[in-house]
Amino acid sequence: MSPSAPVRFRLNGQPAEAPCEAPTILLDLLREQLRLTGTKRGCDLGTCGCCTVLVDGRPTLSCLTLARLVDGHEVTTIEGVSPAQGLSPVQRAFVELGATQCGFCTPGFIVTATALLRDHPHPTRAEIERAVSGNLCRCTGYRKIVDAIETAARGGT
Amino acid sequence: MHLDAFELHRPTSVDATVRLAGELAGRFDFLAGGTDLLPNYKMHLNLKPHLIALEDVGELHGHAGDRIGAMCRLADLEADAAFLDRYPPLADAVREVATPLVRASGTVGGNLLVETRCFFFNQSYFWRASLGFCLKADGDQCHVVPQKERCYATFSGDLAPALMALDAEVEIAGPSGRRRHPVGALYDTAGDGIQRVTLRPGELVVAVHLPPGAAHQRGRYKKLRVRPSYDFPELGVAVAGVWDDGRVSELRLAVGGVDPHPRRFDDLTDALVDHAPSEERVRALGEEVARRVRPVHNTFLQADYRRRMVAVYVRRALAEAREPVAA
Numbered sequence: 001m002s003p004s005a006p007v008r009f010r011l012n013g014q015p016a017e018a019p020c021e022a023p024t025i026l027l028d029l030l031r032e033q034l035r036l037t038g039t040k041r042g043c044d045l046g047t048c049g050c051c052t053v054l055v056d057g058r059p060t061l062s063c064l065t066l067a068r069l070v071d072g073h074e075v076t077t078i079e080g081v082s083p084a085q086g087l088s089p090v091q092r093a094f095v096e097l098g099a100t101q102c103g104f105c106t107p108g109f110i111v112t113a114t115a116l117l118r119d120h121p122h123p124t125r126a127e128i129e130r131a132v133s134g135n136l137c138r139c140t141g142y143r144k145i146v147d148a149i150e151t152a153a154r155g156g157t
Numbered sequence: 158m159h160l161d162a163f164e165l166h167r168p169t170s171v172d173a174t175v176r177l178a179g180e181l182a183g184r185f186d187f188l189a190g191g192t193d194l195l196p197n198y199k200m201h202l203n204l205k206p207h208l209i210a211l212e213d214v215g216e217l218h219g220h221a222g223d224r225i226g227a228m229c230r231l232a233d234l235e236a237d238a239a240f241l242d243r244y245p246p247l248a249d250a251v252r253e254v255a256t257p258l259v260r261a262s263g264t265v266g267g268n269l270l271v272e273t274r275c276f277f278f279n280q281s282y283f284w285r286a287s288l289g290f291c292l293k294a295d296g297d298q299c300h301v302v303p304q305k306e307r308c309y310a311t312f313s314g315d316l317a318p319a320l321m322a323l324d325a326e327v328e329i330a331g332p333s334g335r336r337r338h339p340v341g342a343l344y345d346t347a348g349d350g351i352q353r354v355t356l357r358p359g360e361l362v363v364a365v366h367l368p369p370g371a372a373h374q375r376g377r378y379k380k381l382r383v384r385p386s387y388d389f390p391e392l393g394v395a396v397a398g399v400w401d402d403g404r405v406s407e408l409r410l411a412v413g414g415v416d417p418h419p420r421r422f423d424d425l426t427d428a429l430v431d432h433a434p435s436e437e438r439v440r441a442l443g444e445e446v447a448r449r450v451r452p453v454h455n456t457f458l459q460a461d462y463r464r465r466m467v468a469v470y471v472r473r474a475l476a477e478a479r480e481p482v483a484a
Contacts, residue, residue, distance in 0.1 A: 021162070022162070022163055022164060022165035022208070023159070023160035023161065023162055023163060025159075025160065025195075028159070044158045044199065045158075045196040045199060046192050046195075046196055046258070046259060047387065049256070049258050052258060058232070058261050059257070059258055059261050060258075060261060060262060061192070061258050061259070061261075061262065064191050064192055064195045064196065064262065065191065065262070066165065066188070066191070066195075066210070068165055069210060069212055112257075112258070130257065131257055132257075133256055133257060133386035133387075134255070134256025134257050134258035134259060134386070134387070135258070
């Protein structure tokens with residue numbers, strides 16, 4: 001009923017292709033087939049935001065996206081957010097302010113925050129809190145995460 | 158969680174979608190943003206062997222003038238404050254749907270047709286198998302109101318009450334052409350609660366149309382939920398109307414989150430027209446709406462609490478709507 005068909009898309013700036021069945025979820029394609037395990041599987045139901053990637057620049061829950069539907073589109077994962085050398089400004093702020101504890105939710109927060117700062121380079125604290133309200137962290141209490149995004153928006157520590 | 162096998166269809170026009178929906182009648186679901194359907198599919202709730210993805214149907218996308226396409230993403234509406242702020246209840250509702258990440262994919266049509274929700278339905282297959290399946294999926298017994306005829310799952314969309322208060326219409330395409338009717342007529346109020354919409358076989362929602370008079374009406378949508386950043390409504394109250402020198406010349410009120418379908422209360426709001434809505438009249442209105450709704454204990458909050466909050470939210474929505482709209 002569900003034969004495999006190639007999905008072709010751009011992944012972190014490079015062409016990518018992988019065979020996918022209709023029910024394959026983007027998160028599984030990224031983690032299981034393409035071995036990009038920076039994108040995390042949290043709730044798997046769209047509640048926690050751990051699996052956030054950018055599809056055509058838009059923050060997207062990869063656990064609720066059929067892989068076939070990214071055919072022809074541009075996908076950016078946490079691996080693609082990092083520059084070739086070093087860390088992105090958001091990543092550096094997370095490290096310098098200690099905005100992680102267990103780290104499991106961090107990729108999702110960084111991808112969401114990266115899109116926020118791209119579209120709104122100078123967000124208020126309330127705008128940051130609202131933008132990451134779909135990303136759950138069970139460790140930090142969020143304060144340092146919001147501090148880090150605020151710091152990245154200001155250009156660093 | 159993996160999805161069971163299905164065949165994915167990607168039509169590129171409304172006509173092709175209608176043809177396909179006719180051919181697959183009863184054996185498919187439409188896939189819009191996927192934020193409601195795919196979690197339900199992961200929990201093995203009422204799986205179909207075919208999915209018709211609406212992503213590639215260009216006519217369904219975008220918003221302009223008084224028309225919002227069914228596939229318009231909630232985040233795209235949210236980003237267009239100039240458009241949204243013309244319709245305050247809709248603006249409130251759009252900004253309160255789930256999380257920014259859900260709104261990035263979730264669509265207007267998907268929110269109108271969101272599956273009704275219940276403790277005993279929105280659970281994993283294992284959970285449901287352990288307890289015994291329910292009338293809405295795989296079983297024949299309602300666990301909330303034990304009987305075998307009617308499902309009491311709660312309508313949990315935010316946009317419908319707001320659009321109903323604004324007197325919006327849905328445009329529907331089907332085998333016999335296009336038709337338009339009020340948003341409230343989408344919902345089957347006389348059925349068994351499982352057949353919950355009035356769409357006929359092969360039909361799909363194409364767009365929402367806001368009436369010219371809706372722009373800049375005063376109004377609010379007030380939403381009760383446990384976690385303000387995420388949850389479905391435990392109650393949603395929308396009001397829209399026109400106030401002339403403190404007197405109401407037009408008023409509509411719609412409520413969601415407490416019954417199997419969103420409801421309007423025109424007989425009650427019509428009685429307020431041509432009056433200055435005194436505190437006493439507003440309190441009486443809220444109490445009568447609260448008396449008429451029929452919440453059951455199938456969501457997080459107790460049914461009695463949700464009912465009592467109806468009166469409170471009606472008062473709050475009207476009080477906030479009466480304040481002048483910010484320029």
